[in-house]
Amino acid sequence: MPASAPAPALAGRGLVVATQVWPQRVTLWQFSGAGNCFSKHRDYRAGVLGVLNGSLLLVRVLKIPAMAEMRKIIHVDMDAFYASVEQRDHPELRGKPVIVAWRGNRSVVCAASYEARGFGVHSAMPAGRAERLCPQATFVPPDFTRYRAVSCQVREIFKRHTDLIEPLALDEAYLDVTENKTGLPTATLVARTIREQIRQELKLTASAGVAPNKFLAKLASDWRKPDGLFVIQPEDIDGFLLPLPVGRLSGVGKVTGDELEKLGLKTVGDLRSVDLPPLEDRFGRYGRRLYELARGIDDTKVVRTGRRSRYRSRIPLSRTFYWQRWSP
Ligand SMILES: [Mg+2]
Numbered sequence: 470m471p472a473s474a475p476a477p478a479l480a481g482r483g484l485v486v487a488t489q490v491w492p493q494r495v496t497l498w499q500f501s502g503a504g505n506c507f508s509k510h511r512d513y514r515a516g517v518l519g520v521l522n523g524s525l526l527l528v529r530v531l532k533i534p535a536m537a538e539m540r541k542i543i544h545v546d547m548d549a550f551y552a553s554v555e556q557r558d559h560p561e562l563r564g565k566p567v568i569v570a571w572r573g574n575r576s577v578v579c580a581a582s583y584e585a586r587g588f589g590v591h592s593a594m595p596a597g598r599a600e601r602l603c604p605q606a607t608f609v610p611p612d613f614t615r616y617r618a619v620s621c622q623v624r625e626i627f628k629r630h631t632d633l634i635e636p637l638a639l640d641e642a643y644l645d646v647t648e649n650k651t652g653l654p655t656a657t658l659v660a661r662t663i664r665e666q667i668r669q670e671l672k673l674t675a676s677a678g679v680a681p682n683k684f685l686a687k688l689a690s691d692w693r694k695p696d697g698l699f700v701i702q703p704e705d706i707d708g709f710l711l712p713l714p715v716g717r718l719s720g721v722g723k724v725t726g727d728e729l730e731k732l733g734l735k736t737v738g739d740l741r742s743v744d745l746p747p748l749e750d751r752f753g754r755y756g757r758r759l760y761e762l763a764r765g766i767d768d769t770k771v772v773r774t775g776r777r778s779r780y781r782s783r784i785p786l787s788r789t790f791y792w793q794r795w796s797p
Pocket residue numbers: 546547548549550640641
């Protein structure tokens with residue numbers, strides 16, 4: 470549970486144990502009520518009361534995450550990236566429908582300029598279909614070496630502001646700017662500066678979303694596309710989220726969307742009215758994720774490039790290790 474949700478669940482109910490211990494922070498598991506219903510809470514400060522067994526600690530919660538500890542996340546998404554790079558480098562293509570794809574029946578569209586999108590062309594569509602929809606479009610064979618080089622330049626701009634960068638693709642990334650390197654006072658200002666630097670230095674446009682977590686930041690960057698900036702403040706989460714169709718939630722594709730609709734759940738607001746157990750019955754582990762997303766909760770962290778940090782975060786800490794950390 471992220472900082473945005475003050476810890477109601479931890480108040481005197483059930484058994485609280487910790488499985489992972491950092492110097493000051495722990496991951497807590499709270500077992501509550503009947504069955505094996507438990508919830509996971511990260512980043513609590515706690516003191517160790519005792520050891521239950523080799524991997525479980527009994528702890529006393531010392532400090533619950535405060536609002537001040539809430540993350541500030543930016544999701545940056547380059548607009549029609551490959552097509553925009555082509556239009557930038559080939560001025561004769563500007564203002565015209567451009568489709569980045571090899572021609573041919575077995576090829577798919579890698580990117581479409583906004584002019585081409587007006588004809589219904591979008592990425593991942595078969596190239597033949599795109600050609601029928603927009604015969605006047607210029608087809609450009611993709612040049613990933615060049616796109617990768619531009620992507621690195623974009624990354625260099627991000628690095629001026631934070632080291633906590635999680636790229637999702639060549640054209641999009643999450644940035645955790647809770648503490649940023651330039652000392653700009655707000656995440657909105659950081660996002661505005663990044664967009665301006667991309668425009669000035671690379672002659673490209675990017676859309677950005679600013680929010681307290683990754684899930685909301687990604688929704689936000691899509692909101693004012695292209696060349697837009699949208700900010701979701703903690704107090705605006707419900708107003709933004711509840712009217713959205715459930716299909717906008719991350720991970721809800723056609724199958725889950727249809728299933729939710731069969732249950733009469735069309736909007737995130739509808740989904741919010743459903744308790745956790747029925748969702749878990751129906752969707753298994755993803756049920757919890759749905760339950761949290763409907764409440765604007767997403768405690769997944771921005772993970773730096775490379776497998777190492779991801780791998781390390783999964784290594785269970787040995788007994789020796791936490792005793793080294795915690796013994797007086
Ligand atoms: Mg993009």
